[in-house]
Amino acid sequence: MKDFHHMLSSQFFWPKIVFLILLISANASFIQRRVEQLKEPGYYCKGRRYSFSDVENARVTACNAFTSTRNDARRPRVYINSANNENLIFEWSIPAARDRKNGKRINNSEWIIFNINCELKDVVYINRKTKKYESCEKIPEIFTSMASGKKQIPEKPFVQCGSLSWEIEDIQQSAICRLYTPQLKVIGMKDTSNQIDGPWKKIVLGKKTTIHNRPHNVTYHIILNNKNEVRGAIVRHHISQKLTVFPYFIKDKINRLTVSTTWEKRTIDLTCSFDTKFLLVPENQRLNPLNPHKRKTLA
Incomplete structure (x- = not known):
């Protein structure tokens, strides 16, 4: 009779242990999720x-x-x-x-x-x-749903080349301001005569930005086809690249016996083609955007 009671109590004991383990595990998982939810974004x-x-x-x-x-x-x-x-x-x-x-x-x-x-x-x-x-x-941040009836402001078309981006109107206005000034530089581009809309040329424009709360003017090139449509841009970027210094031996001077690395500053000219072509100067402006007498040497 004792063996029967012992066997019966054992049958009820182990399920309780398993249930208790599952309960603790579930609570731990819930607490962990709550801690994650309480973290600031x-x-x-x-x-x-x-x-x-x-x-x-x-x-x-x-x-x-x-x-x-x-x-x-x-x-x-x-x-x-x-x-x-x-x-x-x-x-x-x-x-x-x-x-x-x-x-x-x-x-x-x-x-x-x-x-x-x-x-x-x-x-x-x-x-x-x-x-x-x-x-x-x-x-991540938890965003609440916004009112669906709020009117959306349409974005103006823009283009980008590397770290610079412009609204199309900004490029056109910048070009108009420089069209008949000594600052306008027109440069023919080599090896573009075989293009369907070639030969191409490029002009120098500037974009005003703010760096460390100070005004800064970034110069860049706009690429034009033979119809004076903007095809793309060229923007100079300054970067730092790792340079490997190999072992060397020079008489009476310091010997470098191991390979080392250093960071070297350099510049790259990023050339971008825009998906959308647009006139450098809108038709309603009725201006000749390029003076052939100001054309520079090919580049």
């Missing part, structure tokens, strides 16, 4: 949080560094190399945070990863153990 890198505004500010600063003309300006570093400039991927360190207690800077090792169009691709940090880049955890 942003990027979490090794426990350190960067808000979306921190990352956006770093992205804007890095984007401006592409076209800054200051010789001592910091440049975006090439993260992934490519023979095609349009496919280059860059890195930019997020500004160092400050310790809340003493206000000192904290040595951080977090970077934003972006392309030459300044599109954010990732936020990463270095894993000290593996010495590899790893993606930071992203906690």
Whole structure:
């Protein structure tokens, strides 16, 4: 009889244990999800949080560094190399945070990863153990539904070449302002006579931007066909690329016995073709956009 009661109690005991384990596991999973939900939106890198505004500010600063003309300006570093400039991927360190207690800077090792169009691709940090880049955890913002009856403002057509973008009207107005001024430079482009709408030419225009709260004028080239339609643009970008220094030996001088790397500043001219062609000067302006007497040598 005792054996029967022992067997009966055992049959009820183990299901209770299994049920209790499942209950604890479910509660732990629920608590973990709640903790994740309670996290503030942003990027979490090794426990350190960067808000979306921190990352956006770093992205804007890095984007401006592409076209800054200051010789001592910091440049975006090439993260992934490519023979095609349009496919280059860059890195930019997020500004160092400050310790809340003493206000000192904290040595951080977090970077934003972006392309030459300044599109954010990732936020990463270095894993000290593996010495590899790893993606930071992203906690997205929770958006509430907006009123459906709100009127949407239509966006104006724009074009982009690398880190610069323009509304089409801005390019046209900039061209009109320079048409009959000494600043207008018209340059014929080599090897474009075989194009259907060739030969092509290019003119120098400028775009006003703000870098570090200071006005800055970025010069660029607009590519025109034989109908004075805008075909594309050429924008100079300043970057920093890793350079490998190989071992060498020079008599009576310092010997370098190991391979080392250094960062070298260089410039690239990014040539872009626009999907949409448009007149440099609208027809209603009735201006001849190019004076042939101002044509420069072919380039």
